[in-house]
Amino acid sequence: MSEHLPSVLFVCVHNAGRSQMAAAFLAHLAGGAVEVRSAGSAPADAVNPAAVEAMAEVGVDMSASRPKPLTDDAVRASDVVITMGCGDTCPVFPGKRYLDWRLDDPAGQGVAAVRPIRDAIEQLVRGLLAELGVVVAP
Template identity: 80%
Template sequence: MSEKPSVLFVCVHNAGRSQMAAAWLTHLAGDRVEVRSAGSAPADEVNPAAVEAMREVGIDMSAEVPKVLTTEAVRASDVVITMGCGDTCPVFPGKRYLDWRLEDPAGRGVEAVRPIRDEIRRRVEELIAELVPQGAR
């Protein structure tokens, strides 16, 4: 792994789970981790309920847009975290892959998104503890 670890969050639409995970990692790790997110079939916009749920905890995702998953993004990442992208995520030797099974917030209201948001934060905090050396925190 490089000096500054790089993490790619992938879900189908890059509109909810992967966007929230990327926002949490950016918020909690700052510049100690390089953060990317993408989707195998990106939506037109980020899920408004996900944007609102993150706004409630002081994180603004309103300017984010879904991005298409590329082999270059996977190749440039040390850790690839999938969230329901199935077989569409390219696999490269030497990469660390994790699959976070989380409910899909698509089409759900902010009340349903809050527990997903909170579970993503918990997992991101664990990821930071693994990736960032104690002295660098």
């Protein structure tokens, strides 16, 4: 019998900054121990270049990431749904755990303004991994 991997979906409006950074950190730190998704209620055309640069500074490559639309299927397939400013546009299904991470939106910001958002996301992701019982290197 196969072991169920916890599944996490990160959602923000454009899926171009916060949710992309959170998904990238979770995938990077969990090393395959968590299924990771991200999506946007109104996806942008591309990931925020300042977010890509800020993540590269800490050794996480997001250069191939692309914004994806939020679907009911993505929510249904996830154990934990973490919203970041998408408000009421996120579908709610029974039996899912919902968290709302209040973070500044990096849209239109330079890399200097994105760094503190990135660092806050990393701490939240590390806390989530601890709650999920996933051990990561410091």
